[in-house]
Amino acid sequence: MRNPYLRSALGAPLTRRSALRGAAGLAAGGVLASPLLAACGDDSADTKSDAGSDAGPITFGSNYSDASTKDAFAALCQQAGGRTGVTITVNTSDHNTFQNNISNYLQGTPDSLATWFAGYRLQFFAAQGLLTPIDDVWEKIGGNFNDAAKNLSKGADGHYYLVPLYNYPWVVFYNKSVFSSKGYASPKTWDEFVALAQKMKTDGLVPLAFADKDGWPALGTFDILNLRINGYDYHMKLMKHEVPWTDKGVTDVFDKWRELSQYQQNGANGRTWQDAAKALENKQAGMMFQGSNQVAANYSPANLPDLDFFVFPSINPAHGTDYMDAPTDGFMLPKKGKNAAAAKKVLQYIGTPEAETSFLQTDHWDVGLANGLVAPTYNDIQKKSVAEIAKCKNVSQFMDRDTVPDMAAAMIKLIQQFIDSPTAATIATIQKSAEDQAKTIFSK
Structure with missing residues (x-):
């Protein structure tokens, strides 16, 4: 699920203050073995995003390693590939391993897209220049989400870096x-x-x-x-x-x-x-x-x-x-990922009520965030989750x-x-x- 042992390429601890200082200076196809363990930092590497072809193919780094969540995510990627014409290959890593290695992964050779968390955990890596802003994606999907979801998807610089998918209580x-x-x-x-x-x-x-x-x-x-x-x-x-x-x-x-x-x-x-x-x-x-x-x-x-x-x-x-x-999970665009143009097409689809509806046909425990979501498959747990989260004056992210x-x-x-x-x-x-x-x- 989540693990906070994240460090810089040189092994020095990364803090909120040092991350924000960095920000100020920066103006489902097959499931394969994950590259996370092999990825390592390279200070000399070009951090410019690889736009590539908007037809792909792309790879999707995933921490959805539990069987049930993996199946739901595979179905979502298959649907996204069919809707966008982009070939998507999912690279799945054990959940804790993914988080333990995320910093080196983003600084090394990351996938085109990756699963991640909303809020400060997103801002932390955006502030280091390791993520690509996706304001252009949000120009198209912004009407699909409320203000709370929008705020959780932004970096400290005000730019968007995440497309949220669900939360859970x-x-x-x-x-x-x-x-x-x-x-x-x-x-x-x-x-x-x-x-x-x-x-x-x-x-x-x-x-x-x-x-x-x-x-x-x-x-x-x-x-x-x-x-x-x-x-x-x-x-x-x-x-x-x-x-x-x-x-x-x-x-x-x-x-x-x-x-x-x-x-x-x-x-x-x-x-x-x-x-x-x-x-x-x-x-x-x-x-x-x-x-x-x-x-x-x-x-x-x-x-x-x-x-x-x-x-x-x-x-x-x-x-x-x-x-x-009530943590919110979603998807980010690593700066060093390949074929960013195709990856953005996939993000644009994932940020629609149709995509969330498709995901929730297989996921029977989370609740979607898109406005206009149609969830005929919501069970009693999901219906109650929606109601109880809505009653809260505020929710924290963990x-x-x-x-x-x-x-x-x-x-x-x-x-x-x-x-x-x-x-x-x-x-x-x-x-x-x-x-x-x-x-x-x-x-x-």
């Missing part, structure tokens, strides 16, 4: 059959949530399936507790280091998490999120907090109708359930998309320490370390 999933048989009700408040978790524990269930072997999943738990306790503005200020990590608000987040930790599945740092989702599907666990893009996609089609969710309960009445993580890569990397390690030892002493140590690292990272 981070919520608390459960099996309807388990709740019905046990007489459980979806909690609205923190106290009700904790009481439900305690009841599940008494009933012999793991209250919350939980995994963090990949490092990023637990960032979502921090995010939602922060959003519920301190609100969206505080979350964004913390991500920019406008609030210190030693602040009491951060302590409050970890204190709530410490209260919750006794109900989370043990050994999370050694477990993948896929295994945690299977514990929920197999009814060994009562609930799981994660994105629909993971949990629903991991369910077998036969069991998907039993899946349901509720938004994470309110903690601070001042913020209620006004916010959530910690490793909202802060600089090095800070996200630091928090992954520190949160894993907390998972292993959720004590007051650990919290104090984590906060001090986070603040010390933030001062260094954000001073560059």
